[in-house]
Amino acid sequence: MSYAKITAQGAYVSEKAMNNQDFEKIVDTSDEWIQQRTGIIERRIAKDNEYTSDLSYKAVLDLQQNYNIDLSDVDMIINATLTPDYKTPSVASYIQAKLGLENTGAIDINAACAGFTYGLNIANGLITSGQNKKILVIGSETLSKITDYTDRNTCILFGDGAGAFLVEYSEDDPSFITSSFGSDGNKGGNLYCSELSKEMFNEELENPGFVVQNGRGVYKWAVSTVPKIVSNTLDKSSYTIDDLDWFVPHSANARMIESICEKSKIQKDQTLMSLAHYGNTSSATIPLSINLAISENKIKKDDLLMLVGFGGGLTYSSVLIKWSI
Structure with missing residues (x-):
């Protein structure tokens, strides 16, 4: 019987931090108000020329380096995001190209904040059905690019970042x-x-x-x-x-x-x-x-x-x- 196992994980966030004091300068709010109501102290913001595919790729590189994993035989990439670089091509296709993978499926899914868990469950289904053996599941966003920084109710909430899991076929050790x-x-x-x-x-x-x-x-x-x-x-x-x-x-x-x-x-x-x-x-x-x-x-x-x-x-x-x- 085929099982699916999580074998590696990685993440990436941009260097630029935007703290609550920064918001005090642009909207009617305060550090105390934000922390009391949301628990947020700061968030990371992508550079102007940094997009979701860039964050995804760097999260995958972090995964690869952390676990010394060979990704040359990855046969599917699933990228969950509501902020793709383009409507098409997909972010997953960008990752496939950057990794130089030739025989790899690539799809984006948009379930917003539920996207990563959807992606994991899709990967589990593809592997246990025998369709795939090695899948990258990525959740990545550049929400700063769709945030209205004059709207104090939403602008204080959102940040940018990416995380990636590797899900592989296993005969006897399911995750x-x-x-x-x-x-x-x-x-x-x-x-x-x-x-x-x-x-x-x-x-x-x-x-x-x-x-x-x-x-x-x-x-x-x-x-x-x-x-x-x-x-x-x-x-x-x-x-x-x-x-x-x-x-x-x-x-x-x-x-x-x-x-x-x-x-x-x-x-x-x-x-x-x-x-x-x-x-x-x-x-x-x-x-x-x-x-x-x-x-x-x-x-x-x-x-x-x-x-x-x-x-x-x-x-x-x-x-x-x-x-x-």
């Missing part, structure tokens, strides 16, 4: 235990970014080309939905909440995550976030959180992790994994 997916498209108007259509939400859209968020609407949906996702995912397995070593939610807002943990009966010290110094990086928050935890020697081999991505769509995707590195 993936179970997963779940879902969407509530009727609530899509709570978080959107539009360039073309103005009809979907039956109103004139604000700030075409920029990300627009109804923070209260997203908060209410996430706090009521994510605990159910955690419970439903565990119900598909033989594990309970007490068996979890680490909870890795999308790092959207620290106050939101605290409420989710309280409702899910998950301890705060079991929760991994990348929010404080990277901000909300959408599809990159989960791999960045894991990369930080590994650098701090928190995650150990065979630890049980629950990953839950949730956001624009409104979509969600979870995956329960045994850490195999």
Whole structure:
């Protein structure tokens, strides 16, 4: 039987940091206000000539260097992003070209903040079905390029970054235990970014080309939905909440995550976030959180992790994994 195993991980963030004091100069806000309501201290911002494919590629190079991995036989690249360099070609195709891979599939997926967990679950399905043997899964964003820096409700939240996992065929040591997916498209108007259509939400859209968020609407949906996702995912397995070593939610807002943990009966010290110094990086928050935890020697081999991505769509995707590195 074919199984899928996570064998390497890497990450990249730009050198440029934008802290809360920087926002005090451009909008009516303060460091204290931002930290109290979001938990964010700073975020990384891509250079003007640095795009999502650049961040993705550097995250893959970090993965390769960290684990001394040969990537010449990678047969699929999945890049989760809502900020591709172009509508086409895909970011994944850029990575394929930069790595010089000749026999490799390449696709981008857009599930916003749930993108990375969607990508992992797609990779698991492709490998366990026998379609592929070695897949790069990348979550990467340059949200600064679609952020309206005159909108104090959203501009303080977003940052840029990338994280990458390598998922490989294994005969007897699977990383993936179970997963779940879902969407509530009727609530899509709570978080959107539009360039073309103005009809979907039956109103004139604000700030075409920029990300627009109804923070209260997203908060209410996430706090009521994510605990159910955690419970439903565990119900598909033989594990309970007490068996979890680490909870890795999308790092959207620290106050939101605290409420989710309280409702899910998950301890705060079991929760991994990348929010404080990277901000909300959408599809990159989960791999960045894991990369930080590994650098701090928190995650150990065979630890049980629950990953839950949730956001624009409104979509969600979870995956329960045994850490195999």
